[in-house]
Amino acid sequence: MKVVKEVFVCGGKLIKLSHKSISTKTSMNVNVYLPKQYYSQDLPRKERIPTVVFLSGLTCTPDNASEKAFWQFQADKYGFAMVFPDTSPRGDEVASDPEGSWDFGHGAGFYVNATQEPYAQHYMMYDYIHKELPQTLDSHFNKDGVAKLDFQDNVAITGHSMGGFGALSGYLRGYSEKRYKSCSAFAPIVNPSKVPWGQKAFKGYLGDERAQWQAYDPCSLIKNVRRTGDDKILIHIGDADPFLEEHLKPELLLEAVKSTSWQGHVQVKKVHGFDHSYYFISTFVPEHAEFHAKNLGLI
Numbered sequence: 001m002k003v004v005k006e007v008f009v010c011g012g013k014l015i016k017l018s019h020k021s022i023s024t025k026t027s028m029n030v031n032v033y034l035p036k037q038y039y040s041q042d043l044p045r046k047e048r049i050p051t052v053v054f055l056s057g058l059t060c061t062p063d064n065a066s067e068k069a070f071w072q073f074q075a076d077k078y079g080f081a082m083v084f085p086d087t088s089p090r091g092d093e094v095a096s097d098p099e100g101s102w103d104f105g106h107g108a109g110f111y112v113n114a115t116q117e118p119y120a121q122h123y124m125m126y127d128y129i130h131k132e133l134p135q136t137l138d139s140h141f142n143k144d145g146v147a148k149l150d151f152q153d154n155v156a157i158t159g160h161s162m163g164g165f166g167a168l169s170g171y172l173r174g175y176s177e178k179r180y181k182s183c184s185a186f187a188p189i190v191n192p193s194k195v196p197w198g199q200k201a202f203k204g205y206l207g208d209e210r211a212q213w214q215a216y217d218p219c220s221l222i223k224n225v226r227r228t229g230d231d232k233i234l235i236h237i238g239d240a241d242p243f244l245e246e247h248l249k250p251e252l253l254l255e256a257v258k259s260t261s262w263q264g265h266v267q268v269k270k271v272h273g274f275d276h277s278y279y280f281i282s283t284f285v286p287e288h289a290e291f292h293a294k295n296l297g298l299i
């Protein structure tokens, strides 16, 4: 991993990194915020700082959320690190949308492992986000036998829109192995198999076979994942979101959990007047931060 830049922000630092990915066979950018506790001498030697992973939406790079979601204040408040990955592989050698649209291809990897050519060459975002990146960050930051940061065990996941889908999907697929301690989402695409953004992405990356789609779709996954303990999923969505009716459809997730172990444990908070932007996200980041801090054992 190469450190591209370090930026002082709040009480810690945003570290901008790039690295060669085995999964995507490209160079990938990722931003990591290390909270003030990381730099403090007071951190008990045995305690590792947990991580919250934020998966961004269509068109985003790691910088959108780093600059506009204001997670850093919350990371300092509770003592977690933030990981802001990119949304797709990029580069001249990486196929993108044939029509140059922004909802597929570069900036729109949908956090799945593509099986269809030419996308299967590089779009292995599921493996990258949930397997390779945590290991790579662990090796980079926890050198010399001193493990101050926890990228693999005490980790929460959240995301926005396409990234909200990615968070729900990754959480539910990894549920039996407790890959993530906690999951939330901002205006997520909850049922990609049923909406235009998701159908375009799934057809392009996964092909026509619907069984492949169900293996990533939160509305299918949640029916087959038995909830344990006090686990809950927190979702916020604005009622003035221009994508609400066509692409997001949160009611489909509530419908899907009926008569399952998740009924009553998926909280969808529809908030009046809010749109799809980072003004909406940043407003509700404090509530999501507190939710994850509790589940990560920080409060």
Ligand SMILES: N[C@@H](CCC(=O)N[C@@H](CSC=O)C(=O)NCC(=O)O)C(=O)O
Binding pocket: 056, 057, 058, 059, 060, 064, 068, 102, 160, 161, 162, 163, 276, 277, 278
């Ligand atoms: N460029 C598009 C708008 C695309 C858009 O709204 N992207 C959202 C995520 S949408 C779902 O995944 C986003 O987060 N954009 C980045 C930002 O900083 O706001 C258009 O021109 O309409």
